Amino acid sequence: MIVTLTPNPSIDRAVFVDDLVRGAVHRATGSRVDPGGKGVNVSRALAAQGAATTAVLPTGGPEGHLLQELLDEAGVAHRGVPVSGPVRMNISVLEPDGTTTKLNEPGPVLSDVEVEALVATTLEQSAGAAWVVGCGSLPPGAPADLYATLVTRVRGRGGRVAIDSSGAPLAAAVAARPHLVKPNHEELAELVGHSLPTLEDVRAAARDLVTEGIETVAVSLGSDGALLVTAESVIHARATISAPLSTVGAGDCMLAGLLHALSSGLPAGDALATGVLWGAAAVTLPGSRVPAPADLRGISVQLTHDPDLSRTLAH
Numbered sequence: 001m002i003v004t005l006t007p008n009p010s011i012d013r014a015v016f017v018d019d020l021v022r023g024a025v026h027r028a029t030g031s032r033v034d035p036g037g038k039g040v041n042v043s044r045a046l047a048a049q050g051a052a053t054t055a056v057l058p059t060g061g062p063e064g065h066l067l068q069e070l071l072d073e074a075g076v077a078h079r080g081v082p083v084s085g086p087v088r089m090n091i092s093v094l095e096p097d098g099t100t101t102k103l104n105e106p107g108p109v110l111s112d113v114e115v116e117a118l119v120a121t122t123l124e125q126s127a128g129a130a131w132v133v134g135c136g137s138l139p140p141g142a143p144a145d146l147y148a149t150l151v152t153r154v155r156g157r158g159g160r161v162a163i164d165s166s167g168a169p170l171a172a173a174v175a176a177r178p179h180l181v182k183p184n185h186e187e188l189a190e191l192v193g194h195s196l197p198t199l200e201d202v203r204a205a206a207r208d209l210v211t212e213g214i215e216t217v218a219v220s221l222g223s224d225g226a227l228l229v230t231a232e233s234v235i236h237a238r239a240t241i242s243a244p245l246s247t248v249g250a251g252d253c254m255l256a257g258l259l260h261a262l263s264s265g266l267p268a269g270d271a272l273a274t275g276v277l278w279g280a281a282a283v284t285l286p287g288s289r290v291p292a293p294a295d296l297r298g299i300s301v302q303l304t305h306d307p308d309l310s311r312t313l314a315h
């Protein structure tokens with residue numbers, strides 16, 4: 001069982017246009033709505049592969065009701081925490097070549113009581129869980145140490161905890177020593193305060209975090225795959241996709257695959273390959289749709305325990 005906490009979930013509306021022009025009126029060629037927010041997506045990806053998961057999230061306003069209905073339809077177990085402000089709606093504008101423009105709302109202001117209810121509900125759900133995962137941005141009003149608090153409290157109960165966030169909440173969480181973090185390239189660069197043009201730069205930054213007490217640092221690198229660093233190993237995996245459709249949620253699917261494989265007892269390399277497979281499959285799907293087992297077929301992953309660290313990264 002993997003329990004996810006998404007303090008700032010969303011309704012994700014994807015709108016398809018032929019060519020996005022700033023300031024112009026566009027006639028969309030289609031649209032879709034998905035339940036969203038990074039932890040929600042991790043739970044959706046797990047549930048789509050038949051893995052046990054519960055998503056904990058605030059459920060304010062009519063949008064909060066819709067989000068719960070969408071999760072019910074997708075067969076994702078969830079525990080909603082009532083809050084006074086409405087869940088946000090995030091828009092993705094998708095062009096035929098896969099270019100994605102994203103507009104994320106800030107989300108509702110949460111009170112201290114609502115924040116505590118979210119963390120307490122996550123801990124209630126996490127008895128016996130293989131992993132507790134805190135994911136995404138924090139809504140206005142939530143303290144920057146929300147994930148750090150989660151890490152400390154899960155660790156205090158002997159549980160395993162992973163964090164996927166950015167900026168100040170990620171920095172605070174890192175200081176509390178989660179078992180695993182999954183920054184993307186930009187988030188890791190922001191965390192360490194300098195750019196990371198090569199795989200060696202990423203390895204060095206990730207190894208510093210391992211030295212600080214984080215067991216596993218998995219850095220997602222978009223079309224360059226992902227690098228997993230522990231005290232013992234540096235492993236790279238990558239999958240080539242011929243027709244990328246939407247990258248929204250790919251990192252969440254990557255994290256879901258990685259944690260699912262680790263909790264199934266697979267070694268780090270196989271777990272990374274599973275994560276990269278789930279992430280790459282997500283990129284072949286519209287909006288933030290998560291891959292079903294059939295979507296994983298036909299994608300091959302190149303895994304190496306001895307990566308070419310001089311390689312310059314695509315972004």
Ligand SMILES: Nc1ncnc2c1ncn2[C@@H]1O[C@H](COP(=O)(O)OP(=O)(O)OP(=O)(O)O)[C@@H](O)[C@H]1O
Binds near residue numbers: 221222239240248277
């Ligand atoms: N163009 C691509 N081709 C192949 N695989 C990709 C591509 N883009 C992403 N992936 C896969 O998806 C994973 C996650 O991608 P990325 O690093 O963009 O995550 P992210 O920035 O955290 O995404 P998000 O925040 O939208 O969930 C990568 O590790 C890789 O496996």
Ligand SMILES: O=P(O)(O)OC[C@@]1(O)O[C@H](CO)[C@@H](O)[C@@H]1O
Binds near residue numbers: 012035038250
């Ligand atoms: O604003 P945040 O919390 O950083 O990201 C939210 C979000 O962009 O992340 C998911 C994709 O990873 C989407 O479902 C959602 O809209």
